[in-house]
Amino acid sequence: MIKKIIIVFAFFFALSTVKAQDASVEKSIFGAQIGILGIWGHNEARLSNSIALRSEIGVEIGFYSSSSLVKGSGAFAVPSITIEPRWYYNLNKRISKSKRIDGNSGNFISIKTNYHPDLLLTSINSNYNFISDLTIIPTWGIRRNIGKHFNYETAIGIGYIKYFEEENTFLDEADVGVNLHLRIGYRF
Incomplete structure (x- = not known):
């Protein structure tokens, strides 16, 4: 009898261990998010149990101001296109602590690749010119x-x-890019 109890206990222990190791991001998530400087629609598609590919399109707000040569200041809106593989590294730990992982709730490390085309959705002072850019930024973040x-x-x-x-060829100059965001979203 004790052997049977030990076998049943070992079976359930092994089953719970396997279940914890099978923590996975969701197959596909669609949603919208709003932040301080924009609004975005996104999809996250599962590539493996802990990696999702996030594709995102949105509108971001930027600001410009006058210099001693050119007068004027204001805000402008520009489209934003992003591809971002995300590794959700703490899903098993969250499950073991009985925390939620639905909707890919967890901590992640990603490589955010973002493109702003030379297309303004608002007008700016005629003395200014918007130059498109491409950013590649390793990022750490959380979603809850x-x-x-x-x-x-x-x-x-x-x-x-x-x-x-202006002809969409690379300039010789590159710079440091920063990704700092705080967003609130809705998952469909």
């Missing part, structure tokens, strides 16, 4: 759920930004 459909997300990263000329 609030209820069934709402979530918040914050991330930080420092990487590389490359500017294009």
Whole structure:
């Protein structure tokens, strides 16, 4: 009898261990997020149990101001296209602590690749010219759920930004790019 109890206990222990190791990101998530400087729609598609590919399109707000040569200041809106593989590294730990992982709730490390085309959605002072750019930024972030459909997300990263000329060829200059965001979202 004791052998049977030990075997049953070992079976359930092994089953719970396997279940904890099978923690996985969701197959596909669609949602929208709003932040301080923009609004975005996104999809996350599962590539493996802990890696999801996030594709995102949105509108971001920027600001410009006058210099001693050119007068004027204001805000502008520009489209944003992002591809971002994310590794959710703590899903098993969250499950072992009975925390939620639905909606890909967890900590992640990613490589955010973002493109701003030379297309303004608003007008700016005619003396200014918007130059498109491409950023590649390693990022660390978290996403947590609030209820069934709402979530918040914050991330930080420092990487590389490359500017294009008007003919969409690379300029010789590159700079440091920063990704710092705080967003509230809705998952469909």
